[in-house]
Amino acid sequence: MSGIILEVKNLKKYFPVLKGLVFMKQIGLIKAVDDISFTINRGETFGLVGESGCGKTTTAKLILLMEKITCGEIVFDGKKIDQQSDVDLIEYKNSVKAVFQDPYSSLSPRMRVGGIIAEPMVVSKTFSHKEIRERVSTLLDLVGLHPDSNNLYPHEFSGGQRQRIAVARALALNPKLIILDEPVSALDISIRAQIINLLRDLQNKLGVTYLLIAHDLAVVKHMSKKIGVMYLGKLVEVAESKRLYRNPLHPYTQALLSAALPSHPDIRQEEIILSGEVPSPLNPPLGCRFHTRCFNAEAVCSEEEPILKEVEENHQVACHLIKI
Amino acid sequence: MVFNSITQMRRMPIFSVLFLVIFLICGIFGSSLAPLDPTDGDLSRSLIPPFQDRNYPLGTDHLGRDILSRIICGARISMIVCIMVIFFAGSIGTVLALLSGYIGGKVDIIIMRIVDTMLSIPYMMIAIALAAILRPSLFNIIILLSILGWTGYARVIRGEVLRIKDSDFVKLAKIDGCSKTRILIHHIFPNIVNTLVILATLQVGAVIIIESSLSFLGLGVPPPAPSWGGMLADSRSYISNWWLSTFPGLTIMATVLSCNLLGEWLRLQMDPQFRQK
Numbered sequence: 001m002s003g004i005i006l007e008v009k010n011l012k013k014y015f016p017v018l019k020g021l022v023f024m025k026q027i028g029l030i031k032a033v034d035d036i037s038f039t040i041n042r043g044e045t046f047g048l049v050g051e052s053g054c055g056k057t058t059t060a061k062l063i064l065l066m067e068k069i070t071c072g073e074i075v076f077d078g079k080k081i082d083q084q085s086d087v088d089l090i091e092y093k094n095s096v097k098a099v100f101q102d103p104y105s106s107l108s109p110r111m112r113v114g115g116i117i118a119e120p121m122v123v124s125k126t127f128s129h130k131e132i133r134e135r136v137s138t139l140l141d142l143v144g145l146h147p148d149s150n151n152l153y154p155h156e157f158s159g160g161q162r163q164r165i166a167v168a169r170a171l172a173l174n175p176k177l178i179i180l181d182e183p184v185s186a187l188d189i190s191i192r193a194q195i196i197n198l199l200r201d202l203q204n205k206l207g208v209t210y211l212l213i214a215h216d217l218a219v220v221k222h223m224s225k226k227i228g229v230m231y232l233g234k235l236v237e238v239a240e241s242k243r244l245y246r247n248p249l250h251p252y253t254q255a256l257l258s259a260a261l262p263s264h265p266d267i268r269q270e271e272i273i274l275s276g277e278v279p280s281p282l283n284p285p286l287g288c289r290f291h292t293r294c295f296n297a298e299a300v301c302s303e304e305e306p307i308l309k310e311v312e313e314n315h316q317v318a319c320h321l322i323k324i
Numbered sequence: 325m326v327f328n329s330i331t332q333m334r335r336m337p338i339f340s341v342l343f344l345v346i347f348l349i350c351g352i353f354g355s356s357l358a359p360l361d362p363t364d365g366d367l368s369r370s371l372i373p374p375f376q377d378r379n380y381p382l383g384t385d386h387l388g389r390d391i392l393s394r395i396i397c398g399a400r401i402s403m404i405v406c407i408m409v410i411f412f413a414g415s416i417g418t419v420l421a422l423l424s425g426y427i428g429g430k431v432d433i434i435i436m437r438i439v440d441t442m443l444s445i446p447y448m449m450i451a452i453a454l455a456a457i458l459r460p461s462l463f464n465i466i467i468l469l470s471i472l473g474w475t476g477y478a479r480v481i482r483g484e485v486l487r488i489k490d491s492d493f494v495k496l497a498k499i500d501g502c503s504k505t506r507i508l509i510h511h512i513f514p515n516i517v518n519t520l521v522i523l524a525t526l527q528v529g530a531v532i533i534i535e536s537s538l539s540f541l542g543l544g545v546p547p548p549a550p551s552w553g554g555m556l557a558d559s560r561s562y563i564s565n566w567w568l569s570t571f572p573g574l575t576i577m578a579t580v581l582s583c584n585l586l587g588e589w590l591r592l593q594m595d596p597q598f599r600q601k
């Protein structure tokens with residue numbers, strides 16, 4: 001079964017900046033996520049990349065309903081997700097799980113691995129003790145851990161193994177979508193490939209969909225079918241992975257790509273060094289948010305905000321300078 | 325569970341444990357263990373120095389009562405007060421800290437302002453004031469020390485709760501649909517137990533010292549019931565008869581020290597990260 005599993009429409013998250021102790025006064029808005037839309041196909045991986053602070057985690061939190069949506073819609077499996085109604089949410093919450101960046105903080109130090117993995121099943125109350133026990137050993141096997149691990153505490157595992165435990169927990173209820181928020185950023189370089197391979201194998205075996213968040217393109221490259229590039233709360237380019245690497249259109253994507261290591265040491269590439277700092281999301285630049293650092297900005301860029309438009313099949317860019 | 329290897333046993337502060345076992349035995353069976361009646365005085369044998377009379381190995385006080393027997397029986401009061409105060413203060417403090425830290429908002433503000441207010445007044449001052457209002461009795465001492473003692477737990481544990489609440493495993497638990505109660509019981513509480521044990525063992529020392537101080541000031545458990553602080557109080561006018569103050573003083577010191585050492589060891593044992601090493 002293919003088709004769209006998750007559709008995000010005009011999603012916005014503004015954090016109010018408050019001042020004062022008793023009578024909190026709002027003095028501004030942090031536009032952490034500002035009007036982004038994308039779709040994820042069933043069984044595929046959608047990569048979301050961007051610099052630190054551009055709103056990737058906030059997007060993930062919105063999809064996970066951990067934060068209140070300021071504006072916009074999430075459509076999952078054809079159904080609009082309403083943050084108010086509890087009834088539909090249970091199914092949604094069981095179908096959307098997450099793995100976070102820090103494998104040390106994402107496992108309770110006082111719970112045995114078995115308990116950690118079993119918790120979603122225990123809470124859902126639809127499994128018997130025996131089923132849970134069997135499922136835990138299946139899951140441990142699935143993520144490549146020894147079945148005896150379930151009696152151990154998380155501190156007895158390395159970072160990579162902990163991330164495997166986190167993945168096993170995320171898989172417990174057979175979710176349709178797993179949000180991977182920088183799943184390998186905190187790991188040793190040598191372990192990263194293992195976890196990435198594990199995730200890919202699991203996808204092949206189980207047909208689960210991923211939203212893979214990363215701040216560099218190297219990790220996303222090997223896994224994603226589609227990639228979205230974020231800058232200051234906006235999506236600046238969305239394209240099929242291959243197209244994006246072959247033909248990056250947005251200047252920011254070009255800069256990101258040139259900063260990534262080439263796939264072969266003989267390949268020479270010119271590195272584009274961006275000048276300046278990322279502007280604060282508290283008062284983002286008018287017009288194109290990237291124009292303050294763009295190397296070929298024109299007058300129109302500081303005046304008008306570009307919208308994301310399709311320039312070729314499966315390739316959308318938000319840039320004034322790209323003419324169709 | 326805790327005692328599962330020889331190495332761990334080796335690190336156990338054996339003297340502290342021994343001393344505390346003796347303390348507990350004395351506390352429970354005090355009156356039947358004591359060689360003599362701790363309240364039986366006879367002025368004809370008052371102020372016998374220690375190690376001179378075989379019947380009174382630690383000497384007698386100004387009323388001729390056997391000091392060893394009084395120390396043994398005095399353990400009961402210290403023990404009861406400690407256990408009860410730690411239980412009440414610890415429970416109140418922990419529950420309020422969990423609510424305060426986890427619910428936050430107005431609940432947090434109200435609870436923490438109460439804590440701040442109580443912590444800003446010197447401990448002994450409230451103790452003395454309250455002890456003067458309430459009639460001195462064992463029950464009142466326990467109430468008093470519990471009212472005073474919970475703030476320490478509340479303050480420290482609230483900080484821990486805030487820290488744990490923000491960690492990813494709690495966020496994941498929420499995503500997985502755990503209820504607030506489940507998160508509090510299964511995720512937050514187990515992670516503050518360490519802190520709780522440390523605070524409790526530290527409080528043993530504090531409670532014994534305050535209880536003794538109150539007795540010393542005549543606001544504690546009323547005489548003639550033997551209590552360590554009371555014995556110190558009685559010895560004030562007999563400074564030259566050193567044994568009157570030295571033996572109860574050493575007992576208090578040894579008890580407090582043992583508790584702190586044992587607490588430190590327990591803390592390491594209960595931390596899964598240290599259990600292996």
Ligand SMILES: Nc1ncnc2c1ncn2[C@@H]1O[C@H](COP(=O)(O)OP(=O)(O)OP(=O)(O)O)[C@@H](O)[C@H]1O
Pocket residue numbers: 015030031032050051052053054055056057058059215281
């Ligand atoms: N709860 C919050 N209140 C106020 N501002 C917030 C909050 N959460 C995030 N922000 C702001 O929103 C912006 C985006 O944050 P976010 O965590 O989504 O970035 P990110 O892309 O995940 O970065 P990183 O790569 O560092 O994880 C940041 O400027 C951050 O300061």
Ligand SMILES: [Mg+2]
Pocket residue numbers: 056057058181
């Ligand atoms: Mg992030």
